[in-house]
Amino acid sequence: MLDQRYITFKILSENKSYTKTAKQLFITQPAVTQQIKSLEKDLNLQLVSYKQPYLNITEDGIKLAEFINNINIQSDKFIHELKDHPKQRNLVFGSTRSVALFMTPAIITNIENQFKNIECVVTNTDKILKMIDHGDLDFAILEGNFDKDKYSYHVIKEEQFICVTSVHNPITKYKEVRIQQLLKENLLLREVGSGTRFIFANWLESLNITENDFNKVININEPTVINHLLEDDLGVSFMYKSLAKDEINSGKLKEIHVKGLDIIRPINLVAIKSNYFNDLLKLIKNNDTH
CATH class of the missing domain: 3.40.190.290 (D-Maltodextrin-Binding Protein; domain 2)
Structure with missing residues (x-):
């Protein structure tokens, strides 16, 4: 598990405000500043660039924030995986409206016996990618563009x-x-x-x-x-x-x-980078979804 400094930095990267970060964590603003400086010193990286009144996250900082978010999401999923019986797990996946009509029925049919409950969220590409980033979806079926360096993906068809x-x-x-x-x-x-x-x-x-x-x-x-x-x-x-x-x-x-x-x-099966459930994604990919 990551120490508190990483969590503090992730929140700071989201709201780009020492004051808002302090309020969200119920600590003082100097405490936030101290944690960020300590993290930068240990990593020997500049994570934040601050020129009043603007706070910017550096390129290295953006990469670190994405990594922290990934770790947090994967940790939560891993704990649930340990606690739950394999067939007592819930699955939430997304699909764009275009591919939902001709692909998601086959996907659900192929995996329904592996989960207690399955939920499919159908919306557009932009919203689905944001839901993946926030850990609200285990994976998604996308036909739209996405950053292939940021996500794990498999081409289905x-x-x-x-x-x-x-x-x-x-x-x-x-x-x-x-x-x-x-x-x-x-x-x-x-x-x-x-x-x-x-x-x-x-x-x-x-x-x-x-x-x-x-x-x-x-x-x-x-x-x-x-x-x-x-x-x-x-x-x-x-x-x-x-x-x-x-x-x-x-x-x-x-x-x-x-x-x-x-x-x-290509129609892609997309998930957060280095997804813990990568074996499941491969199983879905290898099933006939045509």
Whole structure:
């Protein structure tokens, strides 16, 4: 277990205030300062840079704070692991909305007999990463971008990113279209912070195009609602092929082949770095989740 100086520094790195840190720990401000200076001396590192009225955490300090957070989370999970019978443990994992529809059912089916209770939190990539950082999730299934140096991860599968519209849209008569031909269409998009939105925005940027170049942008945070609106011929959308597979196969939606849209994205199982439950993550990865 880490000594109190590390805990004090972690709190200071979060609120960037000696006064707030002292109040949170119920100690004096000079005591906080003394602990931080003692830690810097022992480590022979500068962790804090203070120029009134701003307190900044150095690059080494940021790395240390992340390490402390990791250790605290892993320690708590390890203690629960020791205390609980293997099948009496609870599991909480996250999933982005896009992949929740076609991946999480198989994951839950494959691991449900190993836990007493299982909870799946479905939200966007940004929120899921914050929950992992705070120790609120054991792992998550993500299709969005994340810092691969900060987390442990395994690639579960790869997904094709496509353009989809109603079978009644006149644009479907073309074997291939240019993105400029779609700008007159309404664009149905996931909310800001979602992985698919980020992927699409980056691709548009490479073409010197923005979302606002389309006729109208309609933001929706549920993939199933987007598909229903596409069936009603309300516009076009960009998504993972698995999300529209059933509708495409049933003849309700059709894939539009857009020139230059050649994006294959990995779906990752992500957890806090050096996760104690790494064996579990490998088990999930090796199970068939297609």
